[in-house]
Ligand code: C2E
Ligand code: CA
């Protein structure tokens with residue numbers, strides 16, 4: 001071995017420690033089995049003073065096969081047996097061989113058979129079966145022959161033993177490597193190294209110390225990361241603080257020079273993780289380490305160094321799962337862990353703020369992803385640098401950041417001020433606004449719950465417009481969870497067909513004839529309650545569930561219309577409410593065409609009730625869509641007219657047939673001058689724009705009369721009929737026609 005390479009195992013060759021480490025046993029142990037005393041004496045004489053591989057021989061004498069077995073059962077490390085074939089019986093020698101190999105399982109011990117006559121030689125087959133080294137007649141075994149035969153047998157034994165030892169060692173190394181791969185930190189890893197080393201070289205895990213570079217101490221600073229036995233108290237101590245000079249010097253030497261050292265009393269191993277990083281282990285050994293063990297230690301060091309690298313990799317992976325590399329901030333996982341930590345330590349006034357950049361998606365589309373990425377990085381950097389270190393800043397998703405810390409530090413106006421200055425991106429100033437959702441951290445059990453509350457508040461803030469802040473409160477939470485539950489129930493109701501349609505007639509004010517029907521949705525909740533559409537339609541719209549719901553009622557209503565036709569009412573028109581969410585669905589026209597075809601309905605018998613909000617998203621696409629529908633003969637009505645986003649300007653552009661005057665105006669028609677004025681205005685407007693007006697919510701004859709006077713075309717309301725299920729409606733139709 002040389003000390004040329006950094007991390008090779010080297011032997012110290014100073015004055016005290018010059019002796020080459022050798023086996024515990026300084027002799028080769030040879031057993032002579034013969035019933036002839038003279039043979040023992042002759043052999044002893046022939047072998048006296050003989051050395052093999054630098055070690056002398058120690059002879060043991062027994063005089064029968066039985067004695068030999070007893071002896072071998074007691075003793076260990078017998079290298080060679082010189083065995084007489086014929087003793088107490090003709091085959092006593094062979095029986096002994098059989099017992100040695102098959103009962104005592106001594107497979108490495110070499111056997112040399114000796115016999116008086118050539119005729120007593122065993123079969124070749126026996127020689128191979130029992131792994132007999134040699135067979136010689138006693139007369140053949142002259143001193144020099146005996147020497148050569150014995151030397152090769154001893155060598156053979158030695159090799160077999162080494163192989164065994166290193167196989168056992170390798171097995172341990174392989175097993176320990178598996179274990180190390182699963183280790184999670186350098187300290188437990190080092191503890192594992194100590195245990196494995198101890199078992200590898202067969203010492204108790206005493207006097208074992210692992211040390212590694214500690215960058216916190218400064219250059220050349222080392223710290224004990226694991227220790228066992230007598231040295232347990234040294235854990236976490238700096239090497240420079242250790243009293244035991246020899247220990248400190250050995251470890252320091254190994255770490256500085258990056259190599260291992262073996263002396264008679266101890267081993268200091270260096271484990272190299274990277275070319276310039278590693279750790280060292282010191283072990284006291286009662287006996288000098290054998291050559292086999294030295295070789296094993298070398299393998300162990302390399303192998304463990306590989307494992308140590310792995311530990312770092314695992315650490316990196318774990319760190320990766322907590323870091324958002326794009327903006328170099330902790331991610332959502334890390335935030336939840338941090339919230340859990342804060343909840344556990346009960347800092348009572350901690351708050352969590354979620355910050356979301358207003359219109360980020362639109363700006364990203366408009367200005368490109370490069371802008372978006374740079375914007376996010378700049379926002380992350382600003383948040384991180386402007387909040388003190390005890391405030392935790394993370395990025396939880398897309399353009400949503402989280403800030404958690406003491407309520408005095410994490411405040412809405414502080415955050416708004418942070419974003420008040422423009423961001424210079426590619427040397428152009430960009431001003432952004434943010435929505436903020438705030439929640440106390442201590443109000444809930446788990447970090448994930450706190451985050452959810454903050455999200456609820458943030459969504460409200462975003463819905464309220466730009467630059468808004470909403471603080472989470474118990475009532476907000478309950479309301480939101482109530483809506484979530486409602487949505488869950490609604491989805492189930494749709495699947496279980498717990499939703500049905502009711503029908504309300506529309507009456508021509510001049511003739512009193514039925515001209516149309518409005519289909520309305522009803523939900524019979526499983527607890528028996530009826531949930532009004534005003535409550536569940538908005539939830540359905542927000543979640544998109546309105547799309548399947550709307551498809552369902554369209555088919556339901558048009559099939560009902562066919563049944564009304566069949567019952568003798570051929571000219572009715574069915575009005576179906578259409579949510580803006582449905583209108584925005586691609587393929588809406590196809591859906592209508594299919595519904596008409598599948599139900600066998602003429603487009604002239606269908607009316608779609610839409611609301612003023614359809615123009616919020618831009619008027620051109622809506623004009624195109626409605627024009628397309630109208631070209632088929634389908635009627636379009638504006639529902640709740642006067643309550644929403646009213647602009648006379650767009651009304652002119654939209655292809656509309658009917659204006660439905662909202663019930664609130666109709667109700668006030670009789671009681672207030674203002675109400676009457678509005679209804680009159682809408683009616684006139686309709687006339688001007690060539691649209692018919694329909695009054696909703698007519699509850700008495702008086703209102704009906706007033707509406708007729710004003711010039712309203714038709715009316716709908718409890719005065720004529722309440723919404724009814726199909727059977728009731730049909731009965732009503734028949735009665736109404738007859739009266
Ligand atoms: P809307 O489209 O304005 O429907 C008229 C509402 O006025 C219905 O309430 C109807 O029952 C009620 N109504 C009719 N006459 C009178 C009256 O004389 N007095 C009073 N006080 N109320 C009267 P409903 O069925 O509770 O529906 C409420 C809203 O839910 C509807 O307002 C509509 O916006 C929505 N909606 C109902 N069904 C559907 C549907 O199938 N699809 C969609 N998108 N929305 C629906
Ligand atoms: Ca309606």
Ligand code: CA
Nearest residue numbers: 639640660696
């Ligand atoms: Ca309405």
